[in-house]
Amino acid sequence: MGNHAILLMYCQDKSGIVAAVSDFISVNNGNIIDLDQHVDHEEKIFFMRVKFSLEGFNIPQEKIKDYFKTLIAEKWEMKWRIYFSDYVPKIALFVSKMSHCLLDILSRWQSGEWKVEIPLIISNHENLRFLAEKFDIPYHCFPITKENKAAQEAKEIALLQEHGIDCIILARYMQVVTADFISHYPNKIINIHHSSLPAFPGAKPYHSAYGRGVKIIGATSHYVTQDLDAGPIIHQDIVKITHRDSVKDLIRKGRDLEKLVLSSAIFHHLERKVLAYNNKTIVFN
Amino acid sequence: MGNHAILLMYCQDKSGIVAAVSDFISVNNGNIIDLDQHVDHEEKIFFMRVKFSLEGFNIPQEKIKDYFKTLIAEKWEMKWRIYFSDYVPKIALFVSKMSHCLLDILSRWQSGEWKVEIPLIISNHENLRFLAEKFDIPYHCFPITKENKAAQEAKEIALLQEHGIDCIILARYMQVVTADFISHYPNKIINIHHSSLPAFPGAKPYHSAYGRGVKIIGATSHYVTQDLDAGPIIHQDIVKITHRDSVKDLIRKGRDLEKLVLSSAIFHHLERKVLAYNNKTIVFN
Amino acid sequence: MGNHAILLMYCQDKSGIVAAVSDFISVNNGNIIDLDQHVDHEEKIFFMRVKFSLEGFNIPQEKIKDYFKTLIAEKWEMKWRIYFSDYVPKIALFVSKMSHCLLDILSRWQSGEWKVEIPLIISNHENLRFLAEKFDIPYHCFPITKENKAAQEAKEIALLQEHGIDCIILARYMQVVTADFISHYPNKIINIHHSSLPAFPGAKPYHSAYGRGVKIIGATSHYVTQDLDAGPIIHQDIVKITHRDSVKDLIRKGRDLEKLVLSSAIFHHLERKVLAYNNKTIVFN
């Protein structure tokens, strides 16, 4: 498939939006490959994702955003973004000591399953440096204490900006990031929490799940916001457990869940299929 | 929600279809409530479902089909159908001896979950007459033998036509219906087969599944075509089993699966979300 | 299969329990059909379910409990119960206005899927009387107000005792039952809550789930204890949802989940496969 554009937008629901946008594309000789829309009838908001081919499109790629803004977006008072498929997103991985999510991500990147660059891995521990080195990815260790947190995060942000990072993955990074850090990457930091939120927020959810005697455990990938474990949920899944499963078994079964739920969220984010609104997500799928 | 129209269509994939259809609606003062499209890139076919409000729509309801045909459908060489939400579909249930699918369907109808009429139940046995009577639905028994099959089916068809039946549900009806019967209701007869087709077609799939030692059993709802158990699949689901499960357990677990898979197919069919093409289905969901 | 006995027991974990119990059975000419055990290594408690054939068993059925108590249970300080398969349990159904769980249960009872008697249905509303009448089950309506709750529950208990009820099913009974009521049926009242507890306890869980923007909804069947929605969990399951699902859709999808999760709990309870301990359950399955 050749180069294409992806429009993600939302605005107040009115009659004629689909017609206006699809007309903008077809009049300029583009072809819609995929169109998915959604109306939140409570909030009266219209959401849409349109993927269209740029082959033979009349408007040069570098001017599409400008034309769209002038001709369509301003008129309809849209919040919008246009992405191009020839751009390769850059993601940074934050890890602590556990390797399962990291290796699952590296596996997808290495095999070409994801078209993405991973310019660096950041950690508060040295434990996983050996894995980063196996895959020739620079590994930066910033040990965090209460005292140095602000300073270390500042260094991390500088590093992320230097590498033009588009999206940050907290791949079982066992640190709370500050509101200031988050403010640099709104809806661009993806975390994996090892429970079906809102059940068992905070630390040690598997221990809490075991204590409560639940029959399913879950994992939740979400955008990070200032409220811990309360950001917009991108994906969730569960696995069944029984009385035979000890906390150790929950941790083992949870690992597979965590890595798949996190990778699913990253995949949909990279495919520009996720729109966050009002602390929820639209995942066009 | 007021009265609305649902367009289901497909045609060769070309640039501008979305624009043309959405323009037809918005120009005439309709409002798109839901639009879902799909392109089969191998076959180069474009599929779409559009649900739009008829409140304030300029074209009178009884003329919409005609206008759409003239202004849009013929130009784009569409196969299409328009449904209106104020029409209540009429379904006929075919059963044999097992009650689980029948009662699941009656439960949804009775509670108002489905907006549907059930003018009659047809069976080749008397076993479930008592249930039909509990719910005050006429029950017609047509015992089938090799010799009388054609004659009995002719009577059934007469009865179905007399009641203006739109859709036939084979709710564990343990009879093969003839090609002639099917030809009266193309893509309007929904069957439930108790396996994950194409595994275990034909009779006694649970016995076969047990014999093979599989770890999952499935159920498949599909439109009935002349090739037995080979029609377009609408919905499938599975349940896990273990070595502990006897054939009797498979039958028990399968019942819940069958009733949910069948009811899911009926629901989506009634919501006009299913398009059959090329022995497959598009289920806009 | 002929008549058999089911032993459910737990005691402190010690070496030799399996040998002692299986010896008791085989020495007396019984045959173990099924044996399942579990050790809670944290609490050091041993749990076991043994199903054995009574054909040719040396000890007369009416004396088995006494012999087992004297020869085995007291020595090992067991908490235990023995059930016989020729006894048909009696369950009472409590309902309010929604019919889906009720009809699912009646469907299983009516078709003989469950070997159980349903001597009565109790409700705080008249809404479902017509269904009870369809299935010829006495329907007792006890409207509940703050003022009359104690008095009405006393009447309910009298009725339940009169009918020798073994187990009470709250099939979407939208009333909190009192501690006094519960004390008459410890671990014998099964409720269905329409969320994956501990997420969304209390009223309107689907509305809360919608508000939080979760991607899965759940249902939980549990024994009722004095702490609302906090009793030992018997079974849980989930269904996936998307941004397309309104609260109404959650309620619709949840209905199927509720009825299956509740019926699964009842089935395992009736099969004597559930042991409650320490606010958790062992479900031998």
Add this chain to the structure above:
Amino acid sequence: MGNHAILLMYCQDKSGIVAAVSDFISVNNGNIIDLDQHVDHEEKIFFMRVKFSLEGFNIPQEKIKDYFKTLIAEKWEMKWRIYFSDYVPKIALFVSKMSHCLLDILSRWQSGEWKVEIPLIISNHENLRFLAEKFDIPYHCFPITKENKAAQEAKEIALLQEHGIDCIILARYMQVVTADFISHYPNKIINIHHSSLPAFPGAKPYHSAYGRGVKIIGATSHYVTQDLDAGPIIHQDIVKITHRDSVKDLIRKGRDLEKLVLSSAIFHHLERKVLAYNNKTIVFN
């Protein structure tokens, strides 16, 4: 947990087996940690897995097999095997060009999730040598042609025997192994097939699944027997698909399924939880 023994056995079903085995253990001062049994009532075969602690066990570890054989197994005509937890199994991985199953396995080995040795990786292609080298595992490439197959397999067997390999994993090894090869490792070669067998055996199951228009795809891990894709099934799982999924999407979604289903089978095999009998498996879980 200290060192323990795991007994896997089956024999004709008779009264007293549980008593005899549990007595053998408790009389000799062992403690049963876990006991799971199953009776195939059709074939009248009794299956059991018993895990017992060797701390303070009267019989020295090296004599347990001999004593058990003499005192129990021969009397009851058992097929049996005893494993000790202090032995670390050695597995060989066979791969072709795809890395996802390989990396998933290496990830579990590297992180210590599995207590296993991987002395070598064998392939018919050079493609994945770089990954083996990253993890410092010897990689042996045996290109296979029709002509050299027997000779190459002979070399592979020599290599496997030299390393004392206990179990062979075909981690998307795209070659059929010969009956002679299989005869060296009966029920010790685990394959992953990318469909829900018996649906879509043979080559290109995702293409076939797409062609048939199914709504679920599956994966099956099984022991390899001479009949292609027909050996005893250890584990199966599925993932749902829609009309939106192209063959490429099926392959992508299937990868996650394949790696989890294969790893689950390996895990249970390594935990000595799998018993193959009559072309089926008992998975004590």
